[in-house]
Amino acid sequence: MDDIAANLRAVEDRIAAACRRADRDPAAVRLLPVSKTMSIEKITAAYDAGYRRFGENKVQEAYDKWGRLRELDGIEWAVIGHLQRNKARLVAEFASEFQALDSLRLAKELDKRLQGEGRRLDVLVQVNSSGEESKFGLPPEEVVGFARELAAFDALRVRGLMTLAVFSSDEDKVAACFHRMVALQKQLRQADAVSVGEGWHELSMGMSGDYELAIEHGATCVRVGQAIFGARLDPNAYWPGVGGGN
Numbered sequence: 221m222d223d224i225a226a227n228l229r230a231v232e233d234r235i236a237a238a239c240r241r242a243d244r245d246p247a248a249v250r251l252l253p254v255s256k257t258m259s260i261e262k263i264t265a266a267y268d269a270g271y272r273r274f275g276e277n278k279v280q281e282a283y284d285k286w287g288r289l290r291e292l293d294g295i296e297w298a299v300i301g302h303l304q305r306n307k308a309r310l311v312a313e314f315a316s317e318f319q320a321l322d323s324l325r326l327a328k329e330l331d332k333r334l335q336g337e338g339r340r341l342d343v344l345v346q347v348n349s350s351g352e353e354s355k356f357g358l359p360p361e362e363v364v365g366f367a368r369e370l371a372a373f374d375a376l377r378v379r380g381l382m383t384l385a386v387f388s389s390d391e392d393k394v395a396a397c398f399h400r401m402v403a404l405q406k407q408l409r410q411a412d413a414v415s416v417g418e419g420w421h422e423l424s425m426g427m428s429g430d431y432e433l434a435i436e437h438g439a440t441c442v443r444v445g446q447a448i449f450g451a452r453l454d455p456n457a458y459w460p461g462v463g464g465g466n
């Protein structure tokens with residue numbers, strides 16, 4: 221498992237280099253290791269290398285790993301994939317962060333379940349920045365209206381936005397998705413009904429293939445799986461929107 225620690229250091233180095241290119245403070249970019257489909261041993265190796273919060277796109281898998289790794293002091297889970305309302309109860313029970321909020325009905329259900337648990341949850345609103353049919357998330361033009369409604373849910377701590385950019389070797393097309401997110405964040409901060417300051421701080425964008433570009437465009441959280449843990453056997457089987465998600 222030495223390679224996992226080494227991979228983490230390599231990704232950290234590339235994050236630092238991307239920050240230097242963009243004249244940004246590396247402390248303003250958080251690396252979220254995405255451990256979906258990965259073994260308990262691999263997650264433990266990343267934990268031993270200093271990481272505490274892990275991203276999973278399927279809630280049942282995340283819940284099972286949470287149960288099995290509870291002894292690891294301070295370990296936390298971020299659910300980053302589409303969530304069905306009937307699984308909101310699970311997320312309310314164990315997750316520290318949910319990055320794929322995309323409907324009011326889900327917000328309402330999560331809020332209710334969190335109130336029941338006496339917990340609060342950091343949430344990011346997922347945006348479909350590429351306009352692809354296969355992608356989850358709100359269309360950008362609906363986000364400001366959605367944001368206003370979210371103020372009603374006390375148990376949801378709204379932190380910002382999340383997206384998956386278009387999967388393309390054309391860097392301009394990928395960058396256009398990131399640009400759209402930055403513009404949207406600006407719009408949210410200007411919309412009077414939405415609290416400013418810390419609100420909407422997070423821009424979660426960038427994965428193994430595009431995290432450096434995402435950082436150059438302002439990402440505050442990059443979600444990196446395969447560059448840390450190695451290739452997944454069948455990436456498509458776990459691709460949100462293609463493999464079914466939650």
Ligand SMILES: *Cc1c(COP(=O)(O)O)cnc(C)c1O
Pocket residue numbers: 254256277300301384426427428429443444445446447458459460
């Ligand atoms: C799987 C996944 C990632 C990480 O993808 P990698 O290619 O393994 O870096 C990031 N975000 C979401 C929502 C994912 O489902």
